[in-house]
Amino acid sequence: MIDALEKNEPYEFIRNLIYKATDGKIIKTAKEDLLDQDSLPALPYDKLNTFYPITKFLGKTYLGEKTMAYHSSIGCPFTCSFCAVVPIYEARWKAKSARNVYKDVKYIKDKWGADAIEFHDNNFFVSEKRAVEFARLIKPENMTWWGMARIDTMSKFKDSSLAAIRESGCKIIFFGAESGNNTILEQMDKGGTQTGDQIIEFAERLKKFDIIPEYSFVLGTPAPTQEQVQSQIDFEIDFIKKVKAVNRKTEIVIYTYSPVPTEGSELFKQVMKSGFRFPETLEDWISPAWEAFDLRKNPLTPWLTPEMIDKIRNFETVLNGVYPTVTDIRLNMIKRMAIKLVATMRYKASMYHYPYEIKLLQKVWRYRQPEIQGF
Template identity: 25%
Template sequence: MKLEPDVPQHLVAPPFGILYLASALEQAGFEVTLVHEPGSERVIRQLVADVLRSRPLLIGFSTLTGPSILPTLKASREIKQVSNVPVVWGGLHPTMLPEQTLESGCVDIVAVGEGEETIAELATALADGGKTSTLERVAGLVFRANGSIHRTGPRPFIRNLDQYAPAWHYLDANRYLFSDRHFYTDMGSRLGAPKVASILTSRGCPWRCAYCYNQFVNRRSFRAHSAARVLHDVRTLKERYGVGALIIEDDCFFAHRARGLEIAHGLGVPWTVSIRASELAKWGPSFVREIAKAGCQEVRIGAESGSQRILELMEKDISVDDIRTAVRLCVEAGIRPALNFMIGIPGESDSDMRMTLDLMDELEALGDAVAVNGPSVFLPWPGTALYERAVAMGFKPPSQTADWGVQWGGQLPSTPFLPRKYRFINYYRFLAFRKQTAFLKFPFFATVLQRLARMRWRRRFFRFPADYYLPRFVWHFLRGVGLRRLSTAFYE
């Protein structure tokens, strides 16, 4: 199961991880109940009641580093207070910090890495009695037994992904289909179909970006579903659910260019995808025109920085010129590039950060043909190369699992290499260039804040953020006294 923080439903991505796990358990002959809900008190109470009633073989949670950790911890603790059912955690965060996850006291087993084969073998071992000697034969586990922590051998990567498929029949797929209003809402969208679906066709990435989890979790490997399998699944989405556009969620869809193009030409609906700036620059206008003809309407580009020195520090293996070239090629072909930027890299100077802001302004000047997102503030992910650099420069990582949920959700961690004036820069730029406020019942407040944000952005003045704290105080106050709808109408 997967518990989310309390966010609007349209911002919650499909839980591909647990959908694949359900497929593996089903193939192994086990009955499965899948839960993907906001981690509210009501949901957790119902979950505990269901555990007491059905007494399952195991309870599995998938979680990322960030705010979803908090409801997952709460649910795990409440389950362990009333039941001896083994609680198993998997996903990116437990994979990167399995021992610390077990130290929370409410997690019995961590599944490290890809979970399909691990969860099926673990369920079989638990059905046979769950002895320590049996669990030790299941690769990919870290677990507590007899007062100590046991780590089994690493789980090899799954090579044939086609043997598993997302088990959509356990969830209402319509919850994850949305219109263009909810896709990049505030930066605009070119995917105007009534129903837009996300698909995942591959795992991993062969590149070496120093801030990315892929080096640690996927070890720069790339594995993919066959083109035939992907196109079969897309036909099902179109015929069964009326899907008219697709978001390809892969980290590196065109790692195998020929496979990517084969899929692209067979989709038959508009789509958006992530592509590296260096690949667009290298493959040139003929490639960009080809994907445009195949229906590509938006390309997401991890530009990250306007400073070549920082791009090299990130080990991005792209240049600032690649970014400009990629944008130009996309605009000329009628594809809208959506670029993401970040600041606060350990070792980044104020001059480097200003280069990033200047490049963002340069691209923003191209108008609606380009979407410029960020700059987000760099967060050191455990297991990455920049995490080690951040620690060496004074970053103090959380010492317990709960703190990863608090600090990565709304409250930024203490990163001594980020000037304090830049802590809320993403908020100011997002508000300054926000394109939709018409749905607010009181747009006057948003308009005033937007003008202040634009002034701050133009002058590069981000100190004394009273205009950041005041509306958030009002927002939390209104929600605290039960006026949730008014808080949304006032400011969100």
């Protein structure tokens, strides 16, 4: 685009552009195909290091003393109707080969001492073959690692594959469980391949491999009546407790549903029918209210009442009291036992109102929520 503008040449057929024409109309050109990741040159780590030391990017986390971040693939091959990745990549996915990922990781380990990896791919475990090959390559390096996956994909992995992944240093895997309600899963375009029973069974299955499943749930999806919305929230809370019952090590991340413009999906139709509207100006998009909305913590959706939001947040507080995340490395054993003692009675009695004593401890001890602050 820059070349075309400097040379006064046509730019209308350059891919991946969005611009305003002279008549004021917004024009979007065709999307570029995803590039073959193995054809790209190696990332210029040494050049970056001359301006800012690479070691400054290697943070202390639950995974290790020097944790590196790495993105080994682009896109995702699935079409979940609530996911912002879908309209960007349109169910396309391209990944680096396991060997090239390993070469990059080993280079950073050998040169700057990285001892752990966070894979920020939208879906690292799309290919069982690639995941297992990487696991076997990285195993001798004695590194710990984390990545994201789908339950319905990994539940098909062979036991030998899951064992190889764990033996290679993978300690925890993030999964979008989303809901235990099969009807809602269908609305999210996860139905047919992922079910509530499968979510529970897979959490239990991972126990024997000592892999911690990190399950995210989306509460507060739209429904025709507020009574149905409340009923769905109550169901999800009970379902999360069932997951914890079969595998207490399961990490639970709770989001409140926030729509994304995936036009054509059943869920999006319900959203627009409710009267919800997206911002129309840049100033609105970057306002504090929409920042909270984007974090899926304080939604501006018309079907949720303040009482419903309070129940979701209060349950989350109690849950995090009984089961503090293992990823908060600042929370020592004494603090964990104290906060659990305070929260357990509420959890067992399903008493979630006004958990101020738990909130106070979490505030004093600066409890860390990985969905907001990372590891």
